[in-house]
Amino acid sequence: MPEERCLVICKSTTDMLRADREMRRRGFAFRAVPVPGELGSVCATALEIAAAEAAAVEELLKESKVGVISIAPAPRTRLAELMQKLDGKRISLRFGQIMEKLQEGVALDREDVLDLLRVEDGSDGEALFQAGDLMRKRTVGDTVDVRACLEFSNYCRKNCLYCGLRRDNKGLARYRMTEEEIMAVAVKVHKAGIRTLILQSGEDPYYTEADICRILREIKQRTGMRITLSIGERTKEEYAAFRAAGANNYLLKIETVNKKLYSYLHPGDRWEDRAKHTGWLKELGYVTGTGNIVGLPGQTIEDLADDICYFRESGVHMLGIGPFIPAPDTPLAVYPPGSALMTWKVIAVARLAIRNVYIPSTTALATLDREAQKKGLAVGANTVMIIVTPEEYRDIYRIYPNKMAVDLNWTLEMIGELQRKQPVGIKTTGCV
Ligand code: 5AD
Ligand code: SF4
Numbered sequence: 001m002p003e004e005r006c007l008v009i010c011k012s013t014t015d016m017l018r019a020d021r022e023m024r025r026r027g028f029a030f031r032a033v034p035v036p037g038e039l040g041s042v043c044a045t046a047l048e049i050a051a052a053e054a055a056a057v058e059e060l061l062k063e064s065k066v067g068v069i070s071i072a073p074a075p076r077t078r079l080a081e082l083m084q085k086l087d088g089k090r091i092s093l094r095f096g097q098i099m100e101k102l103q104e105g106v107a108l109d110r111e112d113v114l115d116l117l118r119v120e121d122g123s124d125g126e127a128l129f130q131a132g133d134l135m136r137k138r139t140v141g142d143t144v145d146v147r148a149c150l151e152f153s154n155y156c157r158k159n160c161l162y163c164g165l166r167r168d169n170k171g172l173a174r175y176r177m178t179e180e181e182i183m184a185v186a187v188k189v190h191k192a193g194i195r196t197l198i199l200q201s202g203e204d205p206y207y208t209e210a211d212i213c214r215i216l217r218e219i220k221q222r223t224g225m226r227i228t229l230s231i232g233e234r235t236k237e238e239y240a241a242f243r244a245a246g247a248n249n250y251l252l253k254i255e256t257v258n259k260k261l262y263s264y265l266h267p268g269d270r271w272e273d274r275a276k277h278t279g280w281l282k283e284l285g286y287v288t289g290t291g292n293i294v295g296l297p298g299q300t301i302e303d304l305a306d307d308i309c310y311f312r313e314s315g316v317h318m319l320g321i322g323p324f325i326p327a328p329d330t331p332l333a334v335y336p337p338g339s340a341l342m343t344w345k346v347i348a349v350a351r352l353a354i355r356n357v358y359i360p361s362t363t364a365l366a367t368l369d370r371e372a373q374k375k376g377l378a379v380g381a382n383t384v385m386i387i388v389t390p391e392e393y394r395d396i397y398r399i400y401p402n403k404m405a406v407d408l409n410w411t412l413e414m415i416g417e418l419q420r421k422q423p424v425g426i427k428t429t430g431c432v
Contacts, residue, residue, distance in 0.1 A: 004050070004051035004052075004073065005048050005049065005050065005051060005073070005074040006048070006049050006050070006051045006054045006071055006072060006073055006074060007033070007035075007036075007046040007047070007048055007049075007070075007071070007072060007073075007074045008030075008046060008047040008048075008049060008057060008061070008068060008070075008071050009035060009043070009046045009068070009069045009070050009071075009072075010043050010046075010047075010066065010067055010068055010069065011042065011043070011067030011068065011069055012042055012043055012067060013042070013043045013044075013045070013285045015043070015066050015067040015068070016043045016045055016046075016047065016285070017283075017285055018064065018066045019047055019061055019064075019066045019068070020032065020047060020283070022060055022061065022064045022066065023047065023049075023057065023060065026060055028049060028053060028056075028057060028060075029049070029050065029053075030047045030048060030049045031047070031048045031313070031315045032045050032046070032047055032048075032282055032315040033045070033046055033047075033048045033315050033356070034046070034287075034317045034356045034357060035356075036074075036075055036077075036139065036356050044287050044317065045282075045285075045287075045317070048074060048315075049071075051073060054071050057071065058071050076104075076105030076106075077105055077135065077138050077139055077355055077356075078103060078104060078105040079099075079102045079103050079105075079131065079134055079135060079138065081134075082099055082102060082103045082131055082134060083096075083099060083100065083103050085130060085134070086099060086127050086130070086131075089123050089126070089127055090123045091123055091124050091127050092124055094115055095115075095116075095119060095124045095127065095128075098112045098115065098116060099127070099131060102131060102135070102352060107353075108352060108353045110305055110306075110309050112353075113305045113308050113309060113349055113353055114301065114302065114305040116128055116345070116348075116349045116352070117301050117304055117305055117342075117345050117346070117349055118301060119345070121341060125341075125345075128345065128348050128349070128379075129344065129348050129375075129378065129379040129380075131348070131352060132347065132348030132349070132351045132352055132379045132380030133348075133378055133379055133380060135351050135352050135355060135380065136351055136359075136380045136381070136382055139351075139355045139356045140356065140357075140358070140382045141382075141421075142420045142421045143382075143420070143421040143422070143423055144377060144382060144383065144384055144411070144414075144415045144418075144420050144421070144422065144423070145196075145358060145382060145383040145384075145423060146194060146383075146384055146385075146386060146408070146411055146422065146423055146426060147194065147195075147196040147197070147198055147228070147360075147383065147384070147385045147386070148189040148192075148194045148196070148197050148198065148385070148386055148388045149198040149200055149230075149363075149385040149386065149387055149388065149389070150177075150182065150185050150186070150189075150197060150198065150199055150200065150388050150389055151200050151201065151387070151389040151393065151394075151397040152176070152177040152181075152182050152199060152200070152201050152389075153174075153175065153176040153177065153201035153202060153204045153206070153207065154172070154174055154175055154201070154202055154393070154396055154397045154398070155174050155176060155201070155202050155204040155206060156201075156202025156203050156204065156232075157202075157203045157204070157205060158202070158203050158232065158266070158269075159266075159267050159268075160255075160265060160266055161264070161265045161266075161267070161330060161331045161332050162265060162293065162296065162324060162326075162327065162330060162332045163327060163330060163399050163400075164327035164328070164329065164330060164398040164399050164400055164401070165202045165397075165398070165399055166330060169329045169330065171329055172329070172396060172398060173396050174396075175393050175396060176204070176206060176207075177390075177393065179211070179214070179215055179218070181390065182199070182215055182219075183215075183218060183219070183222070185388055185389075185390065186219045186222070186223055186225070187222060187223060188388070189223075189225070189388055190222075190223035190224075190225055191427070192408065192426065192427050193423075193425040193426040193427045194225070194386075194423075194426065195225060195226055195423065195425065196225060196226040196227070196228060196248075196249070197219065197223075197225045197226070197227055197228070198227075198228040198229075198230055198249075198251070198385060199215070199227065199228070199229055199230065199231065200230040200231065200251075201230075201231050201232075202232065203231070203232035203233065204231070207231075209234075209237075209238045209241050209242075212229075212231070212238075212242055212245070213241055213242065213244075213245035214245075216242060216245040216246040216247055217245050217246055219246070220245075220246035226248045226249065227246055227247050227248055227249070228247070228248065228249035228250065228251055228289075229242055229247045229249070229250050229251070230250070230251040230252075230289075232252070233252070233273075233274070233277055236280045236284075239277075239280055239281060239284055239286070240284055243284050243285060243286060247286070248286070248287055249286060249287040249288070249289065249317075249318070250281045250286040250287075250288055250289065251289035251290075251291075251318065251320065252274070252277055252278060252281065252288075252289070252290065253289070253290055253291040253292065253293075253320055254271075254274055254275065254278065254290045254291070254292065254307075254310065254314075255274075255291075255292055255293055255296075256292055256293065256296060256299060256303060256307065257271075257292075257303065257306045257307050257310045258298075258299065258300075258303045258306070259271040259272075261296065261298055261299060261303065262274070264298070265296065275314075278290055278314055278316065282314075282315065282316070287317045287318070288316045288317055288318070289316060289317065289318030289319065289320060289358075290311060290314060290316045290318070290319060290320075291311075291318075291319050291320030291321055291322070292304070292307045292320075292321060292346070293322060293323070293324045293338065293364075294321060294322065294323050294324065294338040294339075294342050294343045294346050295323050295324040295336075295337060295338015295339060295342060295343075296324050296338070297324075297332060297335040304342070304346055307346070308346065308349055308350050308353050308354070309353075311350060311354055311357075312353055312354045316357070317357055317358060318357060318358040318359070318360070318383075319350055319354070319357055319358070319359045319360075320360055320362060321343060321346050321347050321350060321359065321362065322338075322343065322362035322363070322364030322365055323337060323338030323339065323340060323342075323343045323364050323365060323368055324337060324338040324364075325337050325338070325364055325367055325368070325400035325401070326400070327398070327399065327400040327401060328401060337368065340365065340368050340369060340372040340375070343365055343368075343372075343376070344372075344375055344376060344379045347359055347361070347376055347379055347380045347381050348379045348380045350380065351379075351380030351381075352380070358382060358383050359380060359381045359382060359383060360381060360382075360383040360384060360385055361373045361374070361375075361376030361377045361381035361383070361384055362376070362385075363385060363387065363403060363404055363406050364400070366404035366406050367400065367402060367403050367404040370404065370410070373404075373406070373414070374414045374417065374418065377414060377418055377420070378418055384406065384411045384414070385406065386406050386407055386408050386411055387403075387405055387406055387407065408426075412426070
């Protein structure tokens with residue numbers, strides 16, 4: 001039986017960060033996890049501790065005057081009706097054992113994760129997707145979270161082997177949006193009723209700390225939207241400044257947990273540094289995103305299982321899981337793309353293993369095939385990012401070719417077809 005766990009839910013993010021500091025100082029083992037939807041709170045992050053230490057932690061936090069809402073057993077999401085749903089399906093013995101664990105709310109171990117990724121595209125495969133979808137419904141509900149992504153610069157100082165924006169790709173026309181252009185899009189997105197704006201770019205130091213802070217403040221002031229930054233690696237001080245200026249979320253994908261593969265794909269970079277950045281972001285109170293690329297040359301199914309275990313251990317709130325798409329004019333141009341099937345499996349298994357996280361059905365999946373993105377939403381994903389980059393730039397934000405222009409209409413169509421719910425406030429006749 002896995003050890004019983006408790007969740008510490010604090011009154012505010014400041015309280016949570018203070019609890020984090022105090023517990024770290026006293027040597028308590030804990031992990032930051034998203035607050036389960038059904039418990040809802042002002043602060044999106046809870047601290048998960050061993051139930052046996054709950055009394056000691058409670059005393060410590062009282063002594064330190066940290067505002068705590070509750071310290072209570074972590075809800076076990078039991079998929080009570082799962083086996084019933086799968087009844088009559090010809091599932092294998094091993095698959096059935098793992099499903100029983102899920103039915104009882106028992107955490108999956110690495111072997112379970114690996115075996116689930118190995119299921120064939122037959123009855124087990126279908127059942128896996130059904131289970132992923134059920135877990136999605138149970139943990140994050142039916143609303144598909146729609147976020148807008150503005151790609152404001154395609155300059156990049158890095159040279160990732162798989163990416164069309166890499167600095168050595170001299171054939172690509174480059175652009176940077178002005179602050180006025182960025183603001184015009186932000187206002188439009190807000191008018192369409194969208195609540196989160198993702199500001200994404202290559203790693204472009206042209207935008208200084210002060211520039212990004214000014215942009216964040218102005219967007220916040222004029223629209224009040226949640227803002228996600230996805231601008232690559234910066235210093236800890238810069239992350240702190242962005243947070244103070246209004247950034248809520250930060251997306252920084254680990255891409256792969258295979259360290260050898262990581263350093264091959266990212267010349268001059270160390271995996272440990274990347275992981276350290278995620279730690280900083282969490283420490284600073286960001287709702288933090290990580291993720292991987294599925295089907296990278298040289299990646300094994302064991303690597304993918306390790307990715308999922310790492311996602312769980314890192315206690316992040318968002319997982320961007322997308323297939324590898326070979327990009328022309330990059331060293332990986334001749335390799336085959338990642339498969340939609342494996343990407344769906346990684347989404348479903350991540351949902352089953354980690355449960356309460358935001359998982360987008362990615363643009364990369366839509367680029368493989370429009371229907372593939374819809375299926376991503378039907379196997380465990382709960383978020384879609386629509387692209388709101390102005391048309392004149394959209395085509396040259398060319399991470400990979402033929403990038404699908406995921407828009408609001410298509411997204412609402414998918415939501416309707418899947419009989420899911422659209423976020424409140426979205427204007428169906430929007431202007432994005
Ligand atoms: N195929 C799939 N995903 C890619 N990315 C970059 N290049 C590719 C590619 N060729 C993803 C990376 C990065 C995000 C901005 O785009 O995961 O984090
Ligand atoms: Fe730059 Fe990101 Fe592309 Fe790497 S993946 S080259 S950091 S835009």
